[in-house]
Amino acid sequence: MVDAPGGQVGMRFIFVHGTGVRRERHEKLADLISTGLRARLPTAELVPVYWGDAHGAGLSAGGASIPGADRVRGAESGGTPLDxxxxxxxxxxxxxxxxxxxxxxxxxxxxxxxxxxxxxxxxxxxxxxxxxxxxxxxxxxxxxxxxxxxxxxxxxxxxxxxxxxxxxxxxxxxxxxxxxxxxxxxxxxxxxxxxxxxxxxxxxxxxxxxxxxxxxxxxxxxxxxxxxxxxxxxxxxxxxxxxxxTTQPALDHWRTPLTTRAVPALGDILRYQARGRPLRDHLERVITSSPEPVVVIGHSLGGIALVDLYALAAIGQTATPRPHLLVTVGSQAPFLHELGALTGLPPTAGLPPGFPRWLNIYDRKDLLAYRAEPVFPGDSRVTDHEVSSRQPFPLSHSAYWKLDAVYHRIAEETEAST
Structure with a gap:
């Protein structure tokens, strides 16, 4: 906890951004989230962690590997219809x-x-x-x-x-x-x-x-x-x-932007899966330097890295202090664990005893967001919370930070944990 003016007690929030974010956008995003948190928790202090330049991905061949890069629309196929x-x-x-x-x-x-x-x-x-x-x-x-x-x-x-x-x-x-x-x-x-x-x-x-x-x-x-x-x-x-x-025409439409103009949305995840330890070490240094427990918030890939970090800490592989609350927003961590591809946990394993309370926020229209409760059934530390931006993908993946419901639920869980 941090001392705040007027004798109030404030909470330090560490925010870890997700895929595709680079310096200019990160600064705007940090300002947006800080404003949203302070509207609910006036003494909140946001510590944004930027990792895009050092640990993010890029296309070395300029996207030459993408099939149909000169065509936006793909063929129609069957599937579940959108509303x-x-x-x-x-x-x-x-x-x-x-x-x-x-x-x-x-x-x-x-x-x-x-x-x-x-x-x-x-x-x-x-x-x-x-x-x-x-x-x-x-x-x-x-x-x-x-x-x-x-x-x-x-x-x-x-x-x-x-x-x-x-x-x-x-x-x-x-x-x-x-x-x-x-x-x-x-x-x-x-x-x-x-x-x-x-x-x-x-x-x-x-x-x-x-x-x-x-x-x-x-x-x-x-x-x-x-x-x-x-x-x-x-x-x-x-x-x-x-x-x-179905969702497929939308995915076909966004394929080229996701892998060229927005290449890190895919590339950052793949790079992390192959070489994730430098990013986790960076996060551990930032979190450990905080003089008191914190609330950590991870968006998208940032949530994956935080789940890995705290899982590894709970089984004794790192010395990262446990936070008051772990928040993942639009994250793929539960899906990766279903695949057996989450670095911090063995396939099918439950969360270790020292793992923190985990609030997982998702929008079902966000194709990069997944539920955690069904993956860890019966674990009272894990809570899913659904929100809706009413936007199709990929706009839904960025819209969380304009939703009052996101900040309201984070504030509720923060106050309950302190």
Whole structure:
């Protein structure tokens, strides 16, 4: 424990980042987590541990080993369908213009007979408003701060320009002819812009489903609308199509970014599995240097390294002091133990007697997050806690740190352990 102003007792939190994080992003992430912890625990002190440069991976051949690196979309295959909303956004992330394309087809098929040659279509006003959105963001209002808070400020302007210049948008504007059609066009255009901004930001986006929906609402307002348009023809077709897809098309779409632009998301894990001791030694030095017990938080690969470290300490192979609480977030440690690939524990072994209390936080839409309780049945030290960012993978893997539920549960478990 650390002494805090006013006689309060504070807690030191050590945070170990996960795969794909390098210096600039780590600094932003540490600020975000420190703010989230202090909102629940005002005297919390965060000690971030950066390891990306020294212990992270890179592609020595520039990604030449990746099959289909020049193709984003993969073939469809069978599997368990995503829920409709998440699946629809997975489609939009892969192809931000797909809903506009569907809308143009639906509207043209229903309203061809209403067109008057030489008369500007009802969608012309949306074209005008979208053109205005390509200019610099106004300093007043909610949009600019929300774009900055979600990491989309850099990708948003180009997303607007790409939608405005697309044939899909022009066709949809030409096809609509009444007020209902314009309302549906506004909603589809706003979703295309937000999806383009999310896709452009990639793993730099920290955005929950609620924030994403708020961004759509703000863009709708900028386009002259009054809210998202429920029950539209294009949205219904898109939802039905999305439910036919499985997680595999999304995985195929993200394969190249995960192994080139975001190579450490895979490479860091593989490097750790082959040469993990230097990272564990680094963590042990940082943790041992703390003058009092701490709460340790590990995201993704950071959680694997911490589970290994404390398992090895519990069986006497290291002298790492036991923390008040171990927290893993979006971690693969339970899955690796099922595979018999966790360094700190023999295959099928339970947690050793000296292992700390373990809170494991996961989002089922995060394909890199796994449950721990079923892997260690009957062990009262292990607690799973499910959260939901309402985002498809891979955005769900980064969105934890914008969720109040994550900090709330960490605070609850911290207070219970001290």
């Amino acid at each position: 409709e909303e998440t699946a629809a956004w997975a489609l939009l992330l892969a192809d931000p213009l797909c809903e506009l394309r569907v809308l143009a087809e639906c509207a043209a098929g229903a309203e061809d007979e209403l067109e008057v040659p030489g008369v500007r279509g009802a969608g012309g006003q949306v074209t005008d408003h979208l053109g205005e959105l390509t200019s610099d963001l106004p300093p007043a209002g909610e949009l600019a701060p929300l774009l900055r808070a979600t990491g989309l400020a850099g990708s948003y302007p180009s997303a607007v320009e790409q939608v405005a210049a697309s044939a899909e948008f022009a066709d949809a504007c030409d096809a609509v002819s009444d007020a209902a059609g314009v309302s549906e066009l506004v909603s589809a255009t706003a979703r295309a812009v937000v999806a383009g901004a999310l896709g452009g930001a990639g793993d730099e986006a920290w955005c929950t489903g609620d924030e994403r929906d708020k961004l759509v609402d703000l863009v709708v307002a900028g386009l002259g609308g009054t809210g998202r348009f429920p029950g539209g023809r294009a949205a219904a077709v898109l939802g039905a199509l999305a439910l036919r897809l």
